[in-house]
Structure formats: structure tokens, C-alpha cells
Amino acid sequence: MQRIVLASRPRGAASSDNFRLETADIPAPGPGEVLVRTLFLSLDPYMRGRMSAAKSYSAPVEVGATMGGGTVSEVVDSNAAGVRPGDIVLGMGGWATHAVLPADQVRKVDPAVAPVSTALGVLGMPGFTGWYGLTQIGRPKPGETLVVGAATGPVGSMVGQLARAGGLRAVGVAGGAEKCRFAVEQLGFDACIDHRAHASADSLREALKDAAPDGIDIYFENVAGKTLEAVLPQMNVHGRIPLCGTVAWYQGGSDADHDQLPAAWRGILTRRLTVGGFIIADHYDRFPAFLGEVAPQVASGRIVYREDVAEGLENAPEAFLGMLKGRNFGKQLVRVAG
């Protein structure tokens, strides 16, 4: 089998030197365990945090250990009742061609519902994150205006589509004209601003004023950086900010001016904003409700999704590093086996 391990911790921006491809024997499952063969590996922004030793909401990957990650896999061998070879399962198989997993930590995926890769995207953790953050923390009301960054990614595209369906004005922020066109034409956003076309937060703010003339009621925070700076002064009184991610800052450093902290903090007070940070792992009791509501809409084509599939485990590091720079167009996956 092959696996990709964390070779070293990044100093500043992560690079391909931080990863190493290794070959190992295929492990044997113990009692209550299954051996799986990875079909798809999910690459997610949170993995950048796991590469660092800094204390966070979950433990870092140890140097020399396999990079963790969500996978859709085929069961090859099983020592657990109820899971059979040939079953397709969702689990945390990591950046590897094979994995042994406790059977009680995998969930069967029904290929009849949707292509199995969707269990890692629109019908998996990222889609659920968008649904949860918008409905529970954003508390959207018809007629309001929402802004979301990384608008064509799996979280942002779920947020935008649900907002539109709920009668909100949805404004996306995305990197590049092609992504913005997709956001408007395929995802149904009312407008989309290309942050790459705006060198400064001031310029981005002017574009946002045109796209959101009545101010912003919900800012679904995926990106921070320049977008956050542009948005904050335009938040309406009693606005809500589901604080989901800050990807512009994941590679160390920051394009934010820290002198703005007092103004930002004061703005939250004077505009009576509610900022709600959340980690989706805390909320899986709501996952069945999400699937029940969203899966039929994906099946009917009412909710659309886009995937960006890299081929081969060996290309995972490059695809991951590209995603952090916005090179992915849709949910970033790796096809590990056909």
C-alpha cells in the first residue's frame, strides 16, 4: 500500500517538502475492524491546521504519521458483523490507498442515492457545515442580504444556494472571473465579486456596496483577510456572522492590519452583531436532518455541486497546496482507486 506522511512541519506556507510518499505492507484488520481500499480522499482546508503543532480544537498530525482525512472506500476484508466486503463506506481512512478502521467508525454510503464521492462534499461534512452554519447561526430571513466567500467551494456553494432558496439576496466572493460566472449562472447567486480583481479591501468594499446596496445582514465567514475587512463596515444592525473558517490566514502571516482590531470590535458592539464560531464535529446530531432535507434536492438537481478531482494519491500534496491558493474549482477530491 501507499500512504502520504507528514515529513516535517511547515514554517510559514506549507510546501511539497512537508509531505513524503511511503510504501508499506497492507495491514490486517483486528476484531471489530475492517480493511478498506480508498476510492476517494477528501482534501479540506482544516488539514493545514493539523500540520502545525499549535494547540487547536483537535490534535495535530505527528511528524512521520499518515495525514488524516475523510475517505470513501470499498471494504476489502471485515471482522465486524454488518459490514461486508464490497460495501462502500465513509470513514477517516487518511491519505493512503488502504486503511484499517474500527467498524463502528465507518458509515455505509448508498451508491443508489448519489455518486459516492458526494459523501465527502455536497452530502458530507462541507455541505453539512454550510447548512448548519447558515440555518442555526445565520438565522436567515427572506429579503435579507447574505455574503459568503469561497463561494464556489463546497461550503460556500451550499450556503449561497440555500440562501437563494430562502428568499435572500446572495452575494458571493470568489477568486477569478470563471468562478464568479459559475456562481451566478449555475449556483444562482445574485452577484459575485472577484476578489483577485481588487487589490485592496477598500476597492472590494466599493464593489460590495454595489452588489449589496441594502447592507449585509449575514456574512458567512469562510475566508477572513481582505474580504472580512471589506464586509465588516457594511454589516447591518443585528447582523449575524457564522464564523466557519479563515482560509486567507491558514498559511501563516495575515493580510489584515491588526490596528483594525479596535474598530472591528467596536463595530460588533455598535451594530449589535452576533458572531458565532462553530466546529461542525460538535453538531453531528443534526446530520440526519441535513441529509433528509438536502439529499432529495441534490438528487432532483435543485442543489447543484461541482467537484475537482485530482488523479492518484501521489498528487494529493499538490492538489492540497493548490486548494489553499484557490486553484480548486469545486470540492477538491483525489481519486485514489477507480
Ligand code: NDP
Ligand atoms: P474550498 O473548496 O472553498 O477551498 C478553499 C477556498 O478558499 C479556495 O478555493 C479559495 O477560493 C479560497 N481562498 C483561499 N485563499 C483565499 C484568500 N486569500 N482570500 C479569499 N479566499 C481565499 O473550501 P471549503 O468549502 O471546504 O471550506 C471553506 C471554509 O470553511 C474554509 O475556511 C474551511 O476551513 C471552513 N470549514 C470550517 C468547518 C468548521 O467546522 N468550522 C468545516 C468545514 C470547512 P477562491 O479562489 O474562490 O478565493
